Amino acid sequence: MSQTPSPSGRIDIAALETLRLVHALGSFTAAAEKLDVNQSAVSYTIAKLRSYFQDPLFVREGGQQVATERCEHILQQVTEILQKLDDVAQPEKFDPAQSRSKVTIACNYYERILMIPKIVSELRRQAPGLEVEVVNALGDGHLRLLRREADVLIGPFARSQSGFHSRRLYTEHYACFMDPGHPMAGRALDVERYLQLNHLYINYGGSWKSAYVTELEAAGHTLRPTIAVPSPAGLASLLSGSNLVATMPIRLGKTMDGLVLNPCPFQGHFDLSVVWTAHKNASAVHRWLREVIVETCRG
Amino acid sequence: MSQTPSPSGRIDIAALETLRLVHALGSFTAAAEKLDVNQSAVSYTIAKLRSYFQDPLFVREGGQQVATERCEHILQQVTEILQKLDDVAQPEKFDPAQSRSKVTIACNYYERILMIPKIVSELRRQAPGLEVEVVNALGDGHLRLLRREADVLIGPFARSQSGFHSRRLYTEHYACFMDPGHPMAGRALDVERYLQLNHLYINYGGSWKSAYVTELEAAGHTLRPTIAVPSPAGLASLLSGSNLVATMPIRLGKTMDGLVLNPCPFQGHFDLSVVWTAHKNASAVHRWLREVIVETCRG
DNA sequence: TATATCACATCAAATAATTTGATGGGATTG
DNA sequence: CAATCCCATCAAATTATTTGATGTGATATA
Secondary structure, eight states: OOOOSSOSSOOBHHHHHHHHHHHHHTOHHHHHHHHTSOHHHHHHHHHHHHHHHTSOOEEEETTEEEEOHHHHHHHHHHHHHHHHHHHHHSOOOOOTTTOOOEEEEEEOHHHHHHTHHHHHHHHHHHOTTOEEEEEEOOSOHHHHHHTTSOSEEEESOOOOOTTEEEEEEEEEOEEEEEOTTSTTTTSOOOHHHHHHSEEEEEOGGGTOOOHHHHHHHHTTOOOOOSEEESSSTTHHHHHTTSSEEEEEEHHHHHTSTTOEEEOOSOOOOEEEEEEEEGGGTTOHHHHHHHHHHHHHHOO | OOOOSSOSSOOBHHHHHHHHHHHHHTOHHHHHHHHTSOHHHHHHHHHHHHHHHTSOOEEEETTEEEEOHHHHHHHHHHHHHHHHHHHHHSOOOOOGGGOOOEEEEEEOHHHHHHTHHHHHHHHHHHOTTOEEEEEEOOSOHHHHHHTTSOSEEEESOOOOOTTEEEEEEEEEOEEEEEOTTSTTTTSOOOHHHHHHSEEEEEOGGGTOOOHHHHHHHHTTOOOOOSEEESSSTTHHHHHTTSSEEEEEEHHHHHTSTTOEEEOOSOOOOEEEEEEEEGGGTTOHHHHHHHHHHHHHHOO
16 A cells, blocks of 8 residues: 555654544544645654555555554554653652652761761651661762762862762861870860870871861971871770870861860861762652752751 | 743653653763764754753763662653563564464354354464353344454455454355255246245344345245244254255255255345454454354455 | 873764655445 | 535645764874
8 A cells, every 4th residue: 555655764753643633533634634734744753654654554444444453553553652651751750758769878977977877867867768878988979979879079179070960068277186185185276286286196098188288288287197097087085085086077076075175286177068969950759859958967 | 950841741652761761871972873863963862851851960070970779760750661562663563373362253053153163263273372262142242242242253244334343254145954854845936936945034133134034025925934033043853854945055055954955936045244344453363263264254 | 101002972064864745446335 | 315524635845864074082003
């Protein structure tokens, strides 16, 4: 009957809708009116489908266009296809209250102590069914994002690299923390005195240079730590009753009982941020997650 | 980012294939090569999809084009969609040996006696799993086809009307059948003698005028039946030992034991055909069914 | 830190597909 | 038989897609 106008594969969604409409109305002309196109456009579309499916699809039987068996079968599948496409074309919706998704947050000690508890509590409040995992960012949290080991990264990881987005939460500064019985406790520290202290140095596993150290080195000084530890964990008990002094982020030090804060001459500063990858940028779940983090942690 | 080039709905199968390919290869350029099109064609297609799904779909992350969450989800559905379309686009295949379909054949007494047994036996031989139903064609078998009460119609129903197809099986003629003890048994019948016989007339429910009657009336004669019956069923016992004579299709009369055949001066003729509707024309099952019928019954 | 390279976006021109409006033929209705 | 209805088909007009050239941003190389 009909010659092949196109080889195949150029069937579009609209064509399938037309097929459905023609079937429903039993008429090309009626379908054309409903679609607000010319009758011959419908004729053309059906001709295309006929060639694609290698079947007449509709045949005239006593005034009505009746679907062939094959057409009925095709329509059954096409209906499912259109349904699937409809579903998937809907902009993604996310209802925290109903969600059973899982989110993974990468961060390090500082954030785990100071931010995670508040964040997790808020996440659980809004989304009781949500599964939350917190992983160690360790060396390079960015890699974990790229490897999809985490959805977001919280930390001082401002990297404006292609493929990453970030949002600043707040700025943090350093201060010295020591036992209340320390000779210098509560006394102002000038550069000389600061450098002569018995420093407990936190090297954070070596992958992070604290801002105060940068500042100190920029001023031409070198810090000679008495003890170096990899993380602030258990720091309070190391400092208690000792003559050691640790320079660390103010908010972190303040969580440790039994220590006093001394402003220090090199206090540096760094920004805490949420970082995520471009591929999560548009996702409704992750947009919500980031919003919760920002709301919970800023200021 | 991208402005809406098309409102929506103009997504074709090729575009979805492109989406899949880009995802698989992680590169527009590579996909373009594989599809044997220009890179900017892929770019254009993805832009169209981006606008349709309202999502970037692919974002650059460290040199690689990475799929967004949404894209992964879409792809999952799209894969199923393409699979479905692939299946449905395959020209329908039909293996009688495996088939569990059902076919319905409409016909009347003549065909049920002479043809159905052979047809059914052949159908069962080729397709043991096939369900076969035989229904009475009665008045107008064509209506049963249109109402989808039967898949094919076998009988003398040659109607070359729109929406119907048919294939001739063979031509049938009439003869007289009577008891072997009948005075005229075995003797030639001229018009006068034929008309004076005690006719047992089969009226087939009134919806069918036998060809010999047409011939007879065309010659200006009128048949005055002694008895009229609606169907040839049980005819043999009605004729046996009586002086009745029935004019009926030769092949049908020959199936009846204890009757002798006399050629009659009005023998008319009619064609036995398979008839079906246009909407079944392309179906593999029905093509096969019709083929079996034709092979079994012709000659 | 500059420079080459790679990959995608974008633009205008060329090409291909679709839609339109007109017309014709087959089938149904009165 | 005439009037209609409905789909197929054709050429022209309109749109969409593809191409080839070029731009831009990011990565890799020197």
